[in-house]
Amino acid sequence: MKTTPALALRGLLAAAGLAVLGYGIHGLLTMERATHPLQAARWLIGGILIHDLVAVPVTAVVGLLLTRLVRAPYRAVVQGALLVSAAVALASLPLWRGYGGSPDNPTVNPLPYGRNLAIVLGAVWAGAAALIAVRVARARRRLGSAPDPS
Structure with missing residues (x-):
């Protein structure tokens, strides 16, 4: 398999992103007094639910209305x-x-x-x-x- 510069850069960025994600999770779980993990989990789950149950359907409906109401x-x-x-x-x-x-x-x-x-x-x-x-x-x-x- 040939390694291209773009593929190498993508792998490097993915590794850096995972490292930052791991650092954030480690901080969330080990600094309980400062981070309040249960409250953070509530916000995370709430954000996902609002995105999936509100933002995506509203965006789809607005997009459909725009195709009907606004010329290309x-x-x-x-x-x-x-x-x-x-x-x-x-x-x-x-x-x-x-x-x-x-x-x-x-x-x-x-x-x-x-x-x-x-x-x-x-x-x-x-x-x-x-x-x-x-x-x-x-x-x-x-x-x-x-x-x-x-």
């Missing part, structure tokens, strides 16, 4: 904007929901995260709308410059 040249833009919107909203969920905040210490969550999320999502969708407008203009130009078949 613009569908990829809408899909990209939805993907970025979901990732940003989920990554910032603890902030805009106010988790971890303390009424006694207003400096813990000092910014209006809900408003800031709305600004970021507005920018994402404004960019998507601009890209769709460019594609519409290009399509119209192509149709206008097509030779007359008569």
Whole structure:
């Protein structure tokens, strides 16, 4: 069997990933006071269940609706904007929901995260709308410059 550089790199990256995974599991199981293994297991299992029972079906339904509602040249833009919107909203969920905040210490969550999320999502969708407008203009130009078949 021939070893290619890509195959060797893939094996090296897999070994490094497994080593990091092993280090994390070792830390989780040996530093019980700091890591709370049962709580970590609950979060891990909950994350898997939410992914499999909520995220995947919702993504499939939205994808099916997009194929029916959005024309092909613009569908990829809408899909990209939805993907970025979901990732940003989920990554910032603890902030805009106010988790971890303390009424006694207003400096813990000092910014209006809900408003800031709305600004970021507005920018994402404004960019998507601009890209769709460019594609519409290009399509119209192509149709206008097509030779007359008569």
